[in-house]
Amino acid sequence: MSKESMESLWQARESVYRVAYTYVRNEADALEVVSETYAKAVAKLETLKSPEFAKTWLTRIAINTSLDLLRQRKEHLTLVEASSVLASAPEDSLHLQLLALPIDLRTILVLRFYEDMKLQEISDLLDIPLSTVKYRLYNGLSVLRIQIDNEESELA
Numbered sequence: 001m002s003k004e005s006m007e008s009l010w011q012a013r014e015s016v017y018r019v020a021y022t023y024v025r026n027e028a029d030a031l032e033v034v035s036e037t038y039a040k041a042v043a044k045l046e047t048l049k050s051p052e053f054a055k056t057w058l059t060r061i062a063i064n065t066s067l068d069l070l071r072q073r074k075e076h077l078t079l080v081e082a083s084s085v086l087a088s089a090p091e092d093s094l095h096l097q098l099l100a101l102p103i104d105l106r107t108i109l110v111l112r113f114y115e116d117m118k119l120q121e122i123s124d125l126l127d128i129p130l131s132t133v134k135y136r137l138y139n140g141l142s143v144l145r146i147q148i149d150n151e152e153s154e155l156a
Contacts, residue, residue, distance in 0.1 A: 008054030009041055015055060015115055016062045022110045023066035025099065033069055037062045056125055059115070063107070063126075097147045105140035108133055 013034070020033035040061050041048075048057055098106060111117045111125070119137070123130040 008051040009038070009045075009058060012055040012058045013038075016058050018114055019059055019062045019110065020066050022106065022114075023063065023103070024069060029069060033062060033065045036065045036069075040065065056121060059111075060125055093151060094144070094148070097144055100147075101140055101143060105136050105143065108136040109140045109144075112137060 016037055017030055017034050020037070021027070021030040024030050024033060037058060041058055048054060098109060101109070107126070108122060111122045112119070117125070119133050120130060123133045126133070
């Protein structure tokens with residue numbers, strides 16, 4: 001285990017937390033996912049081919065760990081529950097609308113705009129075709145745009 005590999009893993013901790021929180025929508029569960037992610041990463045560190053891919057590698061582990069946790073608990077939050085979970089988060093409608101999106105669209109938007117990943121990196125990370133990433137990004141942005149327009153027209 002090289003010092004460079006460990007440093008790369010440590011630098012990605014905030015990103016791993018954000019990805020986990022995007023899936024589980026709960027701070028305690030997100031912290032649990034982060035812990036499990038790092039435990040799995042340290043156990044399998046020898047499979048990391050290059051330290052520069054540590055963030056992508058950790059993100060993939062975090063996504064899989066989050067999905068495993070959701071499957072185990074079979075929890076699906078409604079919008080009302082999500083808004084109560086977000087009491088500590090900023091109270092902006094965009095954040096709530098993002099949480100209301102289907103998980104496949106939300107994942108692409110979070111990785112692209114919150115994690116600043118390139119489309120090809122997202123494609124590689126999620127192991128889906130680049131065209132699917134582009135479609136989901138466009139579709140997610142379109143849904144958000146419609147939701148924002150509807151909200152603005154209701155306020156007018």
